[in-house]
Amino acid sequence: MNDKFYITTPIYYPSRKFTLGNCYTTVICDAVARFNRKQGKDVFFLTGTDEHGQKIALSAKEKGVSEIEYLDEMIADAKALWASLGISYDKFIRTTDSYHEKAVQKIFKKLYDKGFIYKSEYEGLYCTPCESFWTESQLVDGKCPDCGRAVAPQKEEAYFFKLSAFTDKLLKLYKENPEFLQPQTRVNEMVNNFLKPGLSDLCVTRTSVKWGIPVDFDSKHTIYVWIDALTNYITALGYGSDDQSLFEKFWPANVHVIGKEIVRFHAIIWPAMLMALDIPLPKKVFGHGWLLFGGDKLSKSKTNGAKECIDPRVLVPLYSADAIRYILLREIPFGSDGNYTTEIFLNRFNSDLSNNFGNLVSRTLSMVKKYFGSVIPEIKELKENDDIALQKDVLDEVKNTFAFMENYDVSKSLMSIFNIFTLANTYIQKVEPWAVAKDEAKNNRLAVIMRNLLEAIRIGSTLLQSFLPECSNKVLTALGLDPSANFENLDNFNGLETGKILGETGILFPRLDIAKEIEKLSSLAE
Ligand code: MSP
Numbered sequence: 089m090n091d092k093f094y095i096t097t098p099i100y101y102p103s104r105k106f107t108l109g110n111c112y113t114t115v116i117c118d119a120v121a122r123f124n125r126k127q128g129k130d131v132f133f134l135t136g137t138d139e140h141g142q143k144i145a146l147s148a149k150e151k152g153v154s155e156i157e158y159l160d161e162m163i164a165d166a167k168a169l170w171a172s173l174g175i176s177y178d179k180f181i182r183t184t185d186s187y188h189e190k191a192v193q194k195i196f197k198k199l200y201d202k203g204f205i206y207k208s209e210y211e212g213l214y215c216t217p218c219e220s221f222w223t224e225s226q227l228v229d230g231k232c233p234d235c236g237r238a239v240a241p242q243k244e245e246a247y248f249f250k251l252s253a254f255t256d257k258l259l260k261l262y263k264e265n266p267e268f269l270q271p272q273t274r275v276n277e278m279v280n281n282f283l284k285p286g287l288s289d290l291c292v293t294r295t296s297v298k299w300g301i302p303v304d305f306d307s308k309h310t311i312y313v314w315i316d317a318l319t320n321y322i323t324a325l326g327y328g329s330d331d332q333s334l335f336e337k338f339w340p341a342n343v344h345v346i347g348k349e350i351v352r353f354h355a356i357i358w359p360a361m362l363m364a365l366d367i368p369l370p371k372k373v374f375g376h377g378w379l380l381f382g383g384d385k386l387s388k389s390k391t392n393g394a395k396e397c398i399d400p401r402v403l404v405p406l407y408s409a410d411a412i413r414y415i416l417l418r419e420i421p422f423g424s425d426g427n428y429t430t431e432i433f434l435n436r437f438n439s440d441l442s443n444n445f446g447n448l449v450s451r452t453l454s455m456v457k458k459y460f461g462s463v464i465p466e467i468k469e470l471k472e473n474d475d476i477a478l479q480k481d482v483l484d485e486v487k488n489t490f491a492f493m494e495n496y497d498v499s500k501s502l503m504s505i506f507n508i509f510t511l512a513n514t515y516i517q518k519v520e521p522w523a524v525a526k527d528e529a530k531n532n533r534l535a536v537i538m539r540n541l542l543e544a545i546r547i548g549s550t551l552l553q554s555f556l557p558e559c560s561n562k563v564l565t566a567l568g569l570d571p572s573a574n575f576e577n578l579d580n581f582n583g584l585e586t587g588k589i590l591g592e593t594g595i596l597f598p599r600l601d602i603a604k605e606i607e608k609l610s611s612l613a614e
Contacts, residue, residue, distance in 0.1 A: 093124040093131045094338040098346045099138040099181065099320050102162035103147045106169055108398045108416070108428065112379050115416045116498050117345050118175045122554035123493050125176075126575045132338045134324050135170070136181030137163055141313035142220065145299035155299055159184060172404045173413065174557055181324040183301075183316055191328030192316050193304040195365065196292075200305075204250045204364040207306075210291045214242035220296075247293040247309060254360035255287045261359065267372065269355045270496070271423035274348065274375045278355050290357065318358045322367065341370040343496065351375040374496050377425040379416065395613040396430050402612050403433075410556035411437055411597065414502075417555055422497040430609050434602045441559075441597040444509045445548075449563055449593055451516070452541045456590055459525055464542060464568070465535035466586040475536050478515045479581050482508050482544050486578050489551050502555055508548035512541055542567065542590075543581040550578065559596045566591040 097117045100110055114135060121133035139159050148158035163182060170177065181188060199205045212221035215232035222232065222239055232239050261268060262279055269275050293309035294300065300310030321344065322328075325335035346354050354373045362369050381398055397403065404412050415433045418440070420426030456462055470476050485504045492501035515537075524534050546567050552560040553571065561571035568588040577583030 091129050092338055093121075093129045094325075094341040095121050095124075095131070095133050096321050096341055096344050097135040098344075098350060099136040099183065099317055100166065101138050101141075101143060102159060102166060103143040105162070106166055106400075108400050108403070108412075109379050109381070111169070111173060111400050111412070112416050112420065113345055113347060113376065114170065114175055115173060115413050116376065116496075118173075118177075119413075119417055119498050119555050120343075120345070120493070120496060122176060122557070126550075126554060128574050131178070132325075132334070133177045134179050134181065134321070135175070135177045136179070136320060136324070137166065137183065138313070138317045138320075139182055139184045140300045140310075140316055142218075142297050142299070145297075156184065169400060173400070173409045179324055181320050183320060187326075187329050188320060188323045189301050191323040192301050192311060192319050194328045195319055195323075195361075196303060196311055196315070197305060199249065199361070199364055200247070202364065204253070205247050205292065206250070208246065208248050210244045210246035210248075212242065212244075213239040214244075215239045244295055245309075246291050246295070247303065247306075248289040249292045249315070249357075249361070250364075251287045251290045251357065251360055254356075254363060255283055257363055258287075258356060258359060259283050261369070268359075268369070269351070269373045269375065271375070273423070274351050274355070278352065282352060282356055287356070287360075314353055314357065315361070318353060318361065321358075321370070327367075340368045343372040343374055344370050345374045345376065345496070348375045348377055375423070377420055377423055379420055380425050380427050381429075395610045397609040397613040398428065399614065402609075407433075407437065408558065408597075410558045411441060413556055414441060417498050417502050419499075421499055422495075430606055431602070434600055434605050437597065438600055438602065440506060442599045444506060444513065445552075445559070446596040448509050448513050448516075448541075449545055449566075449596060452512075452538070452545060453566065453590055453592065455521055456538050456542065459521075459534055460538060462590040464584050464586055464588045464590065465539050467539055467582060468532050468536050470536060472519075472533065472536075474515065474519050475540055478511060478540055478544065481511050482547055482581075483579060485511070486547060486551065498555070505548055505551045505555070508544055508551075512544040512548070515544075516541065539584075540581065542584055546583050547578060547581075550575065550583075559593075562593045562596065566593045 095117050097113045100106060117133060121131050125131045144159065145155055148155045151158055167180065196205065210221065212223060213227065214221055215235065215237060217237060218232055218234050220234065226233055227239065231237060259279065262275055266272065266275055269278065292312040292315050293303055294312065295308050297310050300313060301316050303309040303311060321341060322335060322339060325338055326332045327335045344354055351373070359369050381396070400412060415436055418436065419428065419432065485508045488504040489501045492504060519537055521534060521537050524530050524537065545563060546569065549560040549563040564571045567590065568585055
């Protein structure tokens, strides 16, 4: 077994406050990172911020502060948001960190020395007020897509990366290793839209963008923000510095998780750069879909005409980090888009978290209190089909959870875990413990049922820890277990200590009055 696991989120543009949509990639990576740690693997989970380029310089200017003042404030806000959501990253990289800037310059020079970067002229349609080049196809009604003003053809001295030299190598990569990029639909997109028509060389410096890393041997040029940004995945591990030990230990990454709109950068430009540098490729790039708000990727605060609150800074304190993590992880099906509305969120809160999970835990703990004085009953031989079936079905869902996680299908994995709680609830309805309790002669059966329920809750909560850490830790603690332990006893119903006294969890997810909450959230929407 490979006991190392390196996972990355994209580094975020702090050009505006992070949205619920931005939280999606980070929360997925967090769940995957935690799940791998629980398997005893040595995990390195990287996130950070992408801080150069025109957009950042403009945002700072609008606020009337320096770029770095602007960035420091945004990064503090981002870190506070990640802390509130329980994001367990191992490193937060900022592309303005000096070790990163130095390594990017070294990488650029190395590519130049190897002949993969050359000097030429960039020709494009230039918008002077925006200081931006555009291609014909990017224009809107023949005008600058950002400000709507006229553009004019202009030339600028620039360096180019020989991307065209990698078309065949990348086609070979996708032919021999289709698993490199997932889901599969994204491979077809890359191959048919970009690789088969042939790649063009990529302009990788600007003289007009001042807020960027300068080319150290030609300082009027700054390095294209995507070249700077992509290298974070290796500079964060010390590549290009005096201490490369983390790079040697963790590279190649197991997976870069990214949104579908930036697949081209990660699945074409990044592998080409790595090939040029003779560095092994990451094992996988996973391009997830979007969380849509009123059909849009950007957090519009209106869906279906109603005002919606979609600010994680408001939602987390109101409903808990676990509830927000749940909706993000559950609502977007594998690789495709998913819709967010306040109503969908609140309904899931009530039906899945409060009813299915919360109620199961509270009713089971109170039954064990009532019938066994909160003492975990001992394991008895199973005689009834219902008792045997519960164990088998739960252990099948454990296997499903692992299988889905193997493919980064977090949504299905989470569904399998919740199926465990559904199975336990259905079991209660079927075996009617309250009826069994009335019959003294069936005392053994009552112990079997209670132990079965407690073990099912233990198994489900253990798996759930990576997804919803707060509530599942509470449950495991109440069951007398150490929440920091790695996965154990997930293939049997014998993980609890007989005779131990159960603790309490309190109400895990108090049931919400949906109409009232919708009104409240609408008044809080910006
Ligand atoms: N800075 C680049 C990434 C460079 S990586 C070398 C960038 N940043 S971003 O802030 O615009 O986006 C960061 C991530 O947030 C992307 O993966 C993007 O897909 C994700 N999301 C932003 N809004 C989203 C949704 N509404 N839904 C899901 N994820 C989306 O791109």
